[in-house]
Amino acid sequence: MHRLVGQYDSPFLRRVAVTMHYYGIPYEREVLSVFRNADQVAEINPLIKVPVLFLPDGEKIFDSQMILDYLDEEAGPAKALTPEKGAERRAVLRAVTIGWGLAEKSVALSIDKNMHANAPSLQWRHRVRHQIKLALDWLEAEADPAGPWFFGEKMTQADITVTAALDHLRFRHERELDWQAHPRLKRLYDAALALDCFKAVPLIEG
Ligand SMILES: N[C@@H](CCC(=O)N[C@@H](CS)C(=O)NCC(=O)O)C(=O)O
Structure with a gap:
């Protein structure tokens, strides 16, 4: 299962989560605040930023645009919300x-x-x-x-x-x-x- 770290009030995380729902890619969420849980977030991302996406094998991706790039690849060109080229x-x-x-x-x-x-x-x-x-x-x-x-x-x-x-x-x-x-x-x-x-x-x- 994918794991998405962050809160829904982040517009960056939200566009990722909405895209995952649109593509039908399930995820569990780890609700961490970049301020209240800064130490925990720092262990995941040295920039203390969300979103971070963990792939099922433990690999992680920082930054919403990089995550969307991965999600588009998973969805395939026919379904991807960003044209291929x-x-x-x-x-x-x-x-x-x-x-x-x-x-x-x-x-x-x-x-x-x-x-x-x-x-x-x-x-x-x-x-x-x-x-x-x-x-x-x-x-x-x-x-x-x-x-x-x-x-x-x-x-x-x-x-x-x-x-x-x-x-x-x-x-x-x-x-x-x-x-x-x-x-x-x-x-x-x-x-x-x-x-x-x-x-x-x-x-x-x-
Ligand atoms: N370029 C990043 C921006 C992420 C970002 O700034 N997230 C905010 C939460 S809404 C954050 O983590 N802020 C903490 C900080 O910058 O110190 C992305 O698109 O994912």
Whole structure:
């Protein structure tokens, strides 16, 4: 059995877990917090980061993008949510990178609010909020106008990653979201959250 280390409130872990449900790859989870259980996480990953995926034979993979790469290989090219090669692959990865980066900025803002509450760098916080806005605007402009998914009729990893990032933003920093300005993102977000693979991985602190 695969073992996935981390909490569902991590957008990085969540996009991995949703993808595993989508591919029908079962896993058990080890719920460790990178803050409360930092020593245990450090024994697993020297960067003290999640997600980490243990394969059934004990091999481990760090970082959500590396894990998705492995999962795509397991699923095979016909089912993989990231095309195997060429311009189509690069287009999906381009959108995934901005969605993944959006998640990174949303998490950075949470860490800043929790850990630097007494000494905030307003300049840095302003920069992160600006990066979040620009990423949202870019995703909105690039998403297929007719939808329902980022690339039209076919769901890809871009939809899962962007939805995991948007849901983290909604959960932690709702003020940063302006759904009226981003109707294409709202449509794909609603469509993705209605899928069984997303329902199986609720955004909870644990
Ligand atoms: N690039 C990594 C980022 C993972 C990441 O930053 N995870 C957060 C949890 S949401 C974490 O472990 N933060 C602890 C830290 O960076 O100190 C990935 O995509 O997996």
